[in-house]
Amino acid sequence: MADFIETAASKDSGPPPKYLAAWRAAGIESWRRRSLPTRKTEAWKYTNLRPLEKAAYAARPEADGIDEESLRPLIDIPGLGANRLVFVNGTYSDTLSDYDCADGMTVVRFADANGKDAETIAAHIGRLIDGERHLFAALNDGWTEDGVFVRIEDHAIVTTPLHVVWLTTNASHPFGVAQRLLLLAGKDCEASLIEHFVSTEDAQQVFTNGITELHVSANANLKHCRLHLEQPSAAHIGGVHVSLDRDSRLNSFHLGFGGVLKRIDAVVHHRGEGAHCEMNGIYLPRDSQQIDYHTTIEHAVPRCTTSETFRGIIADRGKAVFNGRIHIHPDAQKTDARLSNRNLLTSPDAEVDTKPELEIYADDVQCAHGATVAQLEDDSLFYFMSRGISREEAKVMLSFGFINELVDRVPVPALAEYLRPRLVARFSDPGLSRHIL
Amino acid sequence: MSEQIDNLIQKEYAAGFVTEIESDTLPPGLDEDVIRFISGRKNEPEWMLAWRLEAYRAWLKMVEPKWAHVSYPDIDFNAISYFSAPKSAADRPKSLDEIDPELKETYDKLGIPLHEQEMLAGVAVDAVFDSVSVATTFREKLKEAGVIFCSISEAIQEHPDLVRKYLGSVVPRKDNYYAALNSAVFSDGSFVYIPKGVSCPMELSTYFRINEAKTGQFERTLIVADEGSQVSYLEGCTAPMRDENQLHAAVVELVALDNATIKYSTVQNWYPGDAEGRGGIYNFVTKRGVAHTNAHISWTQVETGSAITMKYPSCILRGDNSVGEFYSVALSNNRQQADTGTKMVHLGKNTRSTIISKGISAGHGSNTYRGLVRMNPGATGARNYTQCDSLLIGDKCGAHTFPYIESKNPTAVVEHEATTSKVSDEQLFLCQQRGIDAEKAVSMIVNGFCKEVFRELPMEFAVEAGKLLEVSLEGSVG
Amino acid sequence: MLTIKGLKAVAGDTEILQGIDLTIGPGEVHAIMGTNGSGKSTLGHVLAGRDGYAVTAGDVDFLGKNLLDLDPEDRAREGLFLAFQYPVEIPGVSNMEFLKAAADAHAEYRGDEAPDAVSFMKKARELCTVADIDPSFLKRGVNEGFSGGEKKRNELLQMMLLEPRLAILDETDSGLDIDALKVVAAGVNEMRAADRSFIVITHYQRLLNYIEPDFVHVLSRGRIVKSGDKSLALELEEKGYGWVDQEVA
Secondary structure, eight states: OHHHHHHHHTOOOOOOOGGGHHHHHHHHHHHHTOOOOOTTSGGGTTOOOHHHHHSOOOBOOOOSOOOGGGGHHHHOOTTOOOEEEEEETTEEOTTTOBOOOOTTEEEEEGGGOOHHHHHHHHHHTTTTOOTTTOHHHHHHHHHOSOOEEEEEOTTOBOOSOEEEEEEEOOOSSOEEEEEEEEEEEOTTOEEEEEEEEEEOSSOOOEEEEEEEEEEEOTTOEEEEEEEEOOOTTOEEEEEEEEEEOTTOEEEEEEEEEOBSSEEEEEEEEEOSTTOEEEEEEEEEOOTTOEEEEEEEEEEOSTTOEEEEEEEEEEOTTOEEEEEEEEEEOTTOTTOEEEEEEEEEEOSTTOEEEEEEEEEEOOSSOEEEEEEEEEOOOHHHHHHHHHTTOOHHHHHHHHHHHHHHHHHHTOSSHHHHHHHHHHHHHHTSOGGGGTTTO | OHHHHHHHHOOOOTTOOOOOOOEEEOOSOOSHHHHHHHHHHTTOOHHHHHHHHHHHHHHHTOOOOOOSSOOOOOOOGGGSBOOEEEGGGGGOOSSGGGSOHHHHHHHHHTTOOHHHIIIIIOOEEEEEETTEEEEEOOHHHHHHHTOEEEEHHHHHHHOHHHHHHHTTTSSOTTSSHHHHHHHHHOOBOEEEEEOTTOBOSSOEEEEEEOOSTTBOBOBEEEEEEOTTOEEEEEEEEEOOOOSSEEEEOOEEEEEEOTTOEEEEEEEEEOOOOOTTOOSEEEEEEEEEEEEOTTOEEEEEEEEOOOSEEEEOOEEEEOSTTOEEEEEEEEEEOTTOEEEEOOEEEEOSTTOEEEEEEEEEEETTOEEEEEEEEEEOTTOTTOEEEEEEEEEEESSSOEEEEEEEEEEOOTTOEEEEEEEEEEOOHHHHHHHHHTTOOHHHHHHHHHHHHHHHHHTTSOHHHHHHHHHHHHHHHTTOOO | OEEEEEEEEEETTEEEEEEEEEEEOTTOEEEEEOOTTSSHHHHHHHHHTOTTOEEEEEEEEETTEEGGGSOHHHHHHHTEEEEOSSOOOEEEEEHHHHHHHHHHHHHHHHTOOOOOHHHHHHHHHHHHHHTTOOGGGGGSEETTTOOHHHHHHHHHHHHHHHOOSEEEEESTTTTOOHHHHHHHHHHHHHHOBTTBEEEEEESOSGGGGTSOOSEEEEEETTEEEEEESHHHHHHHHHHOHHHHHHHHO
C-alpha cells in the first residue's frame, strides 16, 4: 500500500492559489511521511483501503467533452430555491452554477479570492483538523486547487440555502478530486448549507477526497446537510469538521448510499458553553457496497448538549460501519449527550459493525448511548399481512418507516421532499412504494 | 462535598502485610532453561515441556498489546522471577492442620478462615499460596461423585489424557501475548473435571494469593464439564501490600460440553497500589469458555483490586442454543485503571448472551468497558442484550465505553445500552436528612447500582463483594 | 423546641434569608406561607443543613443544641425531619433498605439497639396502610418511578417511621390531588403530639383546612413580615399576597 502514498503525492493538481501555495506544499510533505492505515489501525479496522491501491486515481480529470447542460436533472432540487455552486470533476462550472451574494452571505471561490478574503482563508483553513487522526486531510491539503469559501455576517438571517454540488462523470482513466469548503458563520446568524455529491449513472473512476470546515460563532444557527448519492463505483473519503461557539446550534443531516469505498468522518467540537449539536444520519448500502461513518463529538466545555441518531439499512452483500464517539473532557460538566445507532440487516449476507463509544472525564454529566442490530420484526410484518398487505410491500413500508423519522428531521424541508422518493427507491420496486409516496 | 469524597476514599489496604516464609525462588529472568527448570521441578512429561517451549518461542515473536485504555511503565520481563514455591512444597501437608501456621494466619487476617469454610460452608478449598497448591480438602467427597478437583501440576501427572486433550483448546498458546507467556511458564493452578451427568456436590473454590516479592504469578486453570454436568467455581483473591508492581497473567479455560453448565465467579481484591499509584498488581488475564450445544457458561466478577486490569472473560457460543452470560462490577479508585469487559462470539443457532457491566470510577480512577458481540453468519436467531452502566464519584475520574458490535446474520438481534450517571448531591442530601451518613449513603447507592450483578454471585461471595466495595470506596463521598 | 434568631443566609451572591426570627414551642404547628422566591423553601433547607447555602448571621437553637454546628445527618438524628418538595429518586436502593438504614442510624445515635428486622418490616407495612402506599413499594427503589403523589406519601411514611421531634413539610401539598392531600394531612394530624412540632411550608391555604396551624407566618423577601393565627391564612387567601406587601410597606 506504500505505493498509493507516493502515487497520490505525485498527482498534478495544477497551480495552487498563491496564498495557499506554502500550505499545500506542507500538506503533501505531511502526507508523504505517513503510511496507509491497515486493519490493525483502530480507526480503519472495518474498512479496507484496497480500492485506492487498485486504481491509482492520481491523474487529472479530463477537462473537455462534457455536455454540462445534460447534467442539470442530476443537480436540480425542486423547490429549494438555493444559491448554487457546481463543480464538475473538481472544476467549477459556470454553466450550472447560479448564485449571488445577498442577505449577508458572501461566497468566494478559492481560485478567485484575493485581499482580505485570501487572508481569511489562509488564516482559517485546516485549523479545525487534527492531522494525526485524519490522515487524508493532509492529502486534501496537498490536492486543493479550488474550493468554496462562505462568510456569513454577524446577525445575518440568510433564508436562501447554499447548495454546493460536486458532480463526477465517467472518464477514460482514474482521477482524483479534492473537495474543500470553508464556512465562517458570524454571531447570531442563521444559514443553511447543502453539500451534494452526485455522479452520472455510468461507472466512475474517481476518488474524491473531501474536507469541509464549519466555524459557527456565538449564538449562530447553522443547518448542514451532506448527501452522498454518487454512483457506487465512485470512491470517497471525506471529513466534516465543525466548531461550535457559545450558545450556537448545529443541526446536521448525513445521507450516504454505499459504494466501493465510502468513508465520512464528522467531527464536532463544542468550544463554547451552551452549544447544541443535533446530528442525524442514514446509510443504505446494498449490492456489494460498503459505507463507513465515523462521528466524533468533543465536549470540551460545560453545559453543551448533543443528540445524535444514525440509522442504517443494509441489504444484499452490503456492509456498514458506524463508529460514534462522544468524548467528555474534564471541564465539560453538565453535558447532556445522547447517541443512538440502529441497524436493519435485510439479507443473510449483509454485515454491520457498530461501535458507539463514550469517553468521559467529567462527573456531572448525563450520557447515554444505545445500539441495536436486527431485522424487521416478524410481528410487525405479520400485522401488515393480516391487514392484507403483501409481505414485500410490508417490508418496504416498515423499512422506510425505520428511517422516515430521520427524513422528517432533515432541516431543509424541500430537501426532505426531494430525498423521500429516492430513499424509497433504494429498497423497493416502484409498485411497492405506492403507499409511502 | 468532593473534599468529603476524597477523605472517604482514603483507606489503607486492609489486606496489606507480608508473610515471611522461606521460598525456593528462581532468580529473575526468562529463557528456555528457566522453562526446563520449571517443567523439571514439576517432574513433567516430555510433551508438556515441548508444549511450553513452543509457547515460549511464539511469545518471543509477539509484541505486547498497547490498545487498552491504560498506561503503565514498560514491563521488564527479565526482572521477573518465574518460579517460587514455599519450601514445604515437596512435602505437602496431608490436611489443613499441617499447613504452615504463618500461612494460615495470613488467611485468617484476610478473613478467610480455611477450616471454618471447610466445615461451615461445605466448600472444598484448593488454596494457592504463590505458585504451588498447599491445601486441598474434600477430595474424598468429590472423588465419590467422580469429580476431579486438583492442582494442574497434579492433573498433568494423574490425568494426562484429559489435560492433553483440553489444555490450550479454548485459549490457544498463541492467542495473545500474555496467554503465550502463561503457556510457557505457568506455575500451577486448578484442574476440574466433572463427569457426564454429574452435578458437582459442592461449590468449588480457590483463594489465590501473590506473596513473594517480584514474583510473577502465572496461574493456569482448566475446567471441563462433560455432557449434562454442572459446576459452580469460585475464585477469590487478595494480596499483601508491596511496593513493586507485580504481574499476574493467568489463563482460565472453560469447556462446557453438550448440556453442561459452568458458573465461574470471581472476587478480585489484589493490592491496587497506594493513593499516588505506587505499587499494585498488573492483572492481565485471559479467561475464555467454549459452550457446546445447549451448554451454559456464566462469568460473574467483582473487581475492586489491582493497579492495572486488562481482562475480558469471554464465551465462544459454538453449539446451537448455548448461552453465555457476563455479569461484572469493576471499581477503580485512586489511580487504578481498569480496561475490562467481555467477548460473546455467537457461532451456533439460537445462541443467547447477556452482558451486564457496572463500572464505578472514583478518585483518579479510570474505568473502561470494552466488549465485543459478534454474530457470525451461522448464528441464526441469536440474541444479545448488553447493558453497561457507569457511575462516577468525584470529578477527577474517567468512565469509558467501547462496545464493538459485529453482525453478519440478519436474524440475529443485538441490543446495547449504556448510561453514565453520578452519585448526585441531591441523593446524598436525602440520605443525610434521614440520618444516614454520607459514607453509608454512597455505599448503599453503589450496592444498589451493582445489585443486578451481586444477585448472580453465590451467597457468601455476595456478602464479601458488598463488603469489598464498601472498603474500597471508603472515602469516596460527595 | 426551636428558636431562630436573626438568621441570614446566602446562596452564591444572593441573600435569600434576610433576618428570620421564629420561636416554635413543643406541640405547636406553624405554617409558613409566601410567594415563590420568598425564601420559605430555603428556610427549610438551611435548617436541614443542605449544601449550597451559607449562613451569614444568626443562631438556631434546637432542643438546647446549636443546630448550625451539626452535620445534616446529625440534625436528622436529633429529630429534625424535612419532607422534601421534590424527593429525589435513588435507583437500585430499595425503600426498605433505605428505611432500615435510617432507623438504624437513628437508634445508634441514641445509643439504642437497632430495631430487629422482622418487627421493623412489620411496622413499615402497617404504616404503609396509614400512608396509603402499596407495601410492594417497599421493595422498589427509593422514589424510583413513583408518581408525584406517591413520592409525597413516601415522605409521610418515612416521617412516621422516624418519629421526629420537629417535622418541616416543604410544600408537601403542591401537586397533590385532594384525596392524596387528605391522606397526608391525616397522617400528620395522627402524629401531632405534645412533644412534637411542625413547620408547614405552603403556598396555598388549602392544606391548612386539613392541618390546622397554631400560628401562621408570612414570608416575603427573606423576612417574616406578618404573623398571626390561622385566620391570617384565610385573610391571605382572600386578599392575596400583594395585600401583605402593601400593608408592610
